[in-house]
Amino acid sequence: MDLLQIAKHVADHQKNGQEMDKISLSHPNMNVEHAYEIQKLSMDQAINNGDRLIGWKMGLTSKAKQLSVGVEEAIYGRLTSSMELTEPTLHIGNLIHPRVEPEFAFILNKELKGDQITVRDVWMATECIFPAIEVIDSRYRNFSFTLEDVVADNASSSKFILGNQAFSPYFTSWDKVGVSMARNGETVQSGVGAAVLDHPVKSIVELVKMLDREGFSVKPGMVVLAGGITEAINVYNGDVIEVHYDQLGTLKLYVE
Ligand code: OOG
Numbered sequence: 088m089d090l091l092q093i094a095k096h097v098a099d100h101q102k103n104g105q106e107m108d109k110i111s112l113s114h115p116n117m118n119v120e121h122a123y124e125i126q127k128l129s130m131d132q133a134i135n136n137g138d139r140l141i142g143w144k145m146g147l148t149s150k151a152k153q154l155s156v157g158v159e160e161a162i163y164g165r166l167t168s169s170m171e172l173t174e175p176t177l178h179i180g181n182l183i184h185p186r187v188e189p190e191f192a193f194i195l196n197k198e199l200k201g202d203q204i205t206v207r208d209v210w211m212a213t214e215c216i217f218p219a220i221e222v223i224d225s226r227y228r229n230f231s232f233t234l235e236d237v238v239a240d241n242a243s244s245s246k247f248i249l250g251n252q253a254f255s256p257y258f259t260s261w262d263k264v265g266v267s268m269a270r271n272g273e274t275v276q277s278g279v280g281a282a283v284l285d286h287p288v289k290s291i292v293e294l295v296k297m298l299d300r301e302g303f304s305v306k307p308g309m310v311v312l313a314g315g316i317t318e319a320i321n322v323y324n325g326d327v328i329e330v331h332y333d334q335l336g337t338l339k340l341y342v343e
């Protein structure tokens with residue numbers, strides 16, 4: 088199995104927004120370690136072409152999300168500067184079948200590494216937390232994949248946007264924050280922070296442990312998306328998405 092060749096194939100499809108067949112079909116012996124290596128090599132392609140690694144994301148951290156895609160394990164992905172939206176407009180011309188989901192984003196001010204990491208370490212290293220919306224766009228036909236496939240495709244990462252207001256980590260109990268998501272004025276999903284591994288902070292702990300196995304860490308200044316709080320919903324041209332986070336305000340996203 089030529090991991091670099093597969094990675095280049097994945098990187099091309101990510102760049103051009105073109106769907107592809109599952110890698111597991113042509114490479115049934117691909118395991119999770121191979122998949123993370125493909126993820127790294129494909130994101131290196133983007134980074135060598137001027138993109139910048141600015142953080143990490145956790146995915147499939149809630150039962151609802153695991154059930155909806157049929158993969159029962161948390162995964163991580165890489166976030167780069169070209170994925171961050173600075174205005175609340177999502178241009179979907181270059182995307183395949185985008186979905187959006189509410190998340191919390193942790194901003195770290197110290198390096199977090201090692202397999203001994205605790206919840207306490209994460210709080211001591213958290214500068215602030217933002218309400219956020221992640222846009223995922225699997226490059227696989229019909230959003231259908233195995234664990235290995237979705238890992239190789241950078242955990243379906245596409246875009247993300249943070250709110251304008253940062254919150255102190257001590258502002259509230261993040262597991263208790265209720266979130267509801269509306270499409271064109273109609274509420275379509277709702278959930279609570281505890282959907283993410285009982286508490287979103289635990290997702291950061293899990294990420295650091297997973298990264299440690301590959302020799303990586305979370306660097307100061309990085310952003311970490313902790314995982315979808317509700318199931319993701321499909322979005323189409325003209326949609327207005329509003330996500331309300333109790334006590335934290337509302338994030339809007341205009342789909343064009
Ligand atoms: C995988 C990415 C999941 C999350 O927050 O659970 C994810 C997928 O559903 O395509 O970003």
Ligand code: MG
Pocket residue numbers: 144145146188190221223312314315
């Ligand atoms: Mg997500």
